[in-house]
Amino acid sequence: MPGFGLSVVNDAGVISIDSEYSRLCVLQIGTYSGGAGNATISFNPVITTQEPPLVFLRPNNNGGLVTIGCGILGSAGNWTGINITGPTNYAPNGKYFIGGFAPTPTASFGLRLWDGASKLLFDSGKQAAVFTRFYQNWTYVKSTQDAQGFYTNWYSSPFSTSADEYLMINNAGMRMLSGDNVGRGTGITYDFAASQLWFTTTALNNPFNFSLPAVFAKPIA
Template structure:
C-alpha cells in the first residue's frame, strides 16, 4: 500500500487494497492449453507467444484436465533465463499416470500496455504497473501439510519417498509449478537436493509428492500454492 501520493482502490468488503499506484499487482501475461508434444505425448513443452523479459522468473500455473485416474505432473521445468523466459515443461511420472493435458497461465508483477481504452498506471521510472486490458491473478490458498506414504527405489537405483496431501482444485483454480520445479531440501534427512515429482489422484483428490535423492526423506516442507485469473 502506498504511503505517498497516487491512486488506490480498496475492496468494499474488507478494506483490502486491490490496486495501488506505487506497486504492481500480479497480472496474467499469457494463457492457453498444454498438451503432450514429445515422447509420444508423454511430455509437454509449451512456449510463450513471446519471451518474458523480466529478471525474476515469471510464475507459471497449470490446471490439469479432470480425469478418471492419476495425473502425472513431473519433470517440471521453467525454460529460459533472466531477461528471456520462454516456456515450461510438464511430463508424466510413469507409464501408469495420465499424459499431460490441461490449461495454463503465466503471470508476473508487471503489466503489458494492451488496452486501447481504459486506464493505465506507470511507476516513477515509467514502467507500466497496471493496464485495464490485462487480466490480473491472485493466490487463492497454500498448503504444506503432508503425510509420509512410503518409500522405494527408482529404476536407476535411487531412493524415492512419497508424501500425500488432500488436494482439490476448482475448475477455475490452477497450481503454481515454479517451486515444484526446483530441487528441495527435506528436514531431518541431510542437506542433499531432491528432485520433486508430482501426481494427482483426481478421483480420490490426493496429491502425491515423489522425492528422489541419494538418501530417503523423512518429512518435507514443500508448499503447494494455487491461484486463479481475475477478469
C-alpha cells in the same frame, strides 16, 4: 498501503491495486496437449522479465493419477516457452496460465499506473490473477526405494477439483537440500480418484522434513 498515490480495496478489505506494488498479471493463457509424456508451449510474444515467469497448471481430470513436471525454456529477458512433462504413457493435457508481476501496456483506453521509478504497475487491459490458496499441511505417507538405492518419500494433501484453480508448478521443478551434494528431486502427482495431491521427493539418503508450500491461483476477468 502507500502514504500517497492510489489504493483500491475490494469488499473483503484486501488491497487489489496499489501504486507501489505490481499485482499478479496473466502474461499468457490457454490449453496444452501433447503425447508420450511431453507437451511444449511456445510463448508469443516471448516474456522479457529477468526472473523466470510463474507457471500455473490445471491438468484435465482423467479419473486417476496424473504426474506432471515443467521446465521453463529460454533465459533471463527472453523466456520462450515451457515444456510440460509426465510419464511416457501419459499425454499431458489441461489448462495453463503464465503469471508475472510485470504488466505490459495493452489497453488503448482505461487506466495505467506507474510507481515513482516509472515502472508500470497496472494496466486495465491486462488480465489479472489472484492467489487463492497457500498451504503446507502435507502428511507424510510412505517411502519407497528403487534398485539404485534412491528413496522416494510421498506426502499428500487433500484438494478439490470443483474450484477453477491452477497449481503453481515452479516448486516441483526445484531440487531440495538433502544430506549430500545431490539434493532431493521433486515431483507432483494428482490423484483425481481420491481427491489427493501428492508431492514426492527423491534422494539417496532419506530426509523426512518437508515444508514446501503448494500455491494455487486463478485468472480473473
